Amino acid sequence: MTTIPFKAVAVDMDGTFLTEKKTFDHQLFGKILKKLQANNIPFISATGNQLIRSHEYFQEFTEGIDYVSENGAILEADGKVIKRTALDYDIAQKLLHFIQTEYPEAIIMVSAEHHCYILKSMDKATKDDIRIYYRKVEEIDKFTDIDPSDAILKVCLTADDELATIIQDRFNEKYGDYVRGTSSGNMTIDLVHKGIDKAKGVADMLKYYGIEQKDLIAFGDGENDIGMLEACGYSYAMENANAKTKAVAKYEAPSNDENGVLKVLAKYLDIE
Numbered sequence: 001m002t003t004i005p006f007k008a009v010a011v012d013m014d015g016t017f018l019t020e021k022k023t024f025d026h027q028l029f030g031k032i033l034k035k036l037q038a039n040n041i042p043f044i045s046a047t048g049n050q051l052i053r054s055h056e057y058f059q060e061f062t063e064g065i066d067y068v069s070e071n072g073a074i075l076e077a078d079g080k081v082i083k084r085t086a087l088d089y090d091i092a093q094k095l096l097h098f099i100q101t102e103y104p105e106a107i108i109m110v111s112a113e114h115h116c117y118i119l120k121s122m123d124k125a126t127k128d129d130i131r132i133y134y135r136k137v138e139e140i141d142k143f144t145d146i147d148p149s150d151a152i153l154k155v156c157l158t159a160d161d162e163l164a165t166i167i168q169d170r171f172n173e174k175y176g177d178y179v180r181g182t183s184s185g186n187m188t189i190d191l192v193h194k195g196i197d198k199a200k201g202v203a204d205m206l207k208y209y210g211i212e213q214k215d216l217i218a219f220g221d222g223e224n225d226i227g228m229l230e231a232c233g234y235s236y237a238m239e240n241a242n243a244k245t246k247a248v249a250k251y252e253a254p255s256n257d258e259n260g261v262l263k264v265l266a267k268y269l270d271i272e
Contacts, residue, residue: 007212008205008215011043012224012228014048014049015221015238024262025262042209048071048224053133063079066205070190070192071154071197072197072201073086073154084151091179096110096143106158109155109156109157110143113153116130116134116135116137117146118140157189180192197224202228213231217233219238219260221237221245222245223244223245226248237249
């Protein structure tokens with residue numbers, strides 16, 4: 001049997017692990033997961049998605065999957081949340097007011113630990129679109145109606161990617177160095193606590209298991225995967241990845257629609 005060269009697996013979800021129809025080969029993944037578990041190799045879903053949304057994709061697999069969700073704002077290992085980095089409630093409210101005042105054209109969602117909050121005034125088509133990607137969506141009259149006990153993990157808005165850095169810099173200049181803006185692709189921006197990103201979340205998960213970055217195999221397709229790919233020992237960009245992501249990866253995997261992640265892992269694990 002071939003020696004497995006890595007000790008942990010991290011995969012981006014949309015555009016990487018999942019096909020464009022948001023599916024994957026469950027039978028093949030089941031075989032791969034069983035082999036990973038037999039060799040004590042953690043499988044990490046690393047995504048900007050809600051934790052509850054991430055759970056849905058793997059609901060038939062009851063154990064063996066860890067989660068770096070909300071682009072690193074919440075981490076779950078062995079079925080337990082091991083780290084949560086929320087925005088301070090008052091800072092989040094200042095950020096929301098700033099965006100609504102300075103960028104009224106932006107479509108805003110607030111992703112908290114237990115709910116996604118949107119305004120009742122949002123048009124129905126946009127609400128329906130949000131519900132495709134988010135679960136436990138709560139419609140509120142104004143963002144100050146958000147329950148302070150529901151930890152705000154990120155503020156999401158639909159706007160030009162370049163606006164992420166502009167909002168980050170303008171807000172931090174006015175209120176202090178609190179938030180970090182990142183593009184999640186498809187004209188979506190995530191604003192999270194400073195110092196939080198997918199790469200940091202994966203690094204924290206590896207520390208939890210006592211695994212070094214050089215022993216990680218990771219897969220991604222977008223710019224928010226670059227940090228994770230740069231840090232790991234075995235980095236794969238998908239065939240469908242953008243040019244910047246391909247430039248930093250050591251290897252290329254078949255496209256997401258070909259279940260490229262699973263094909264690469266199956267080869268390493270000697271699975272037919």
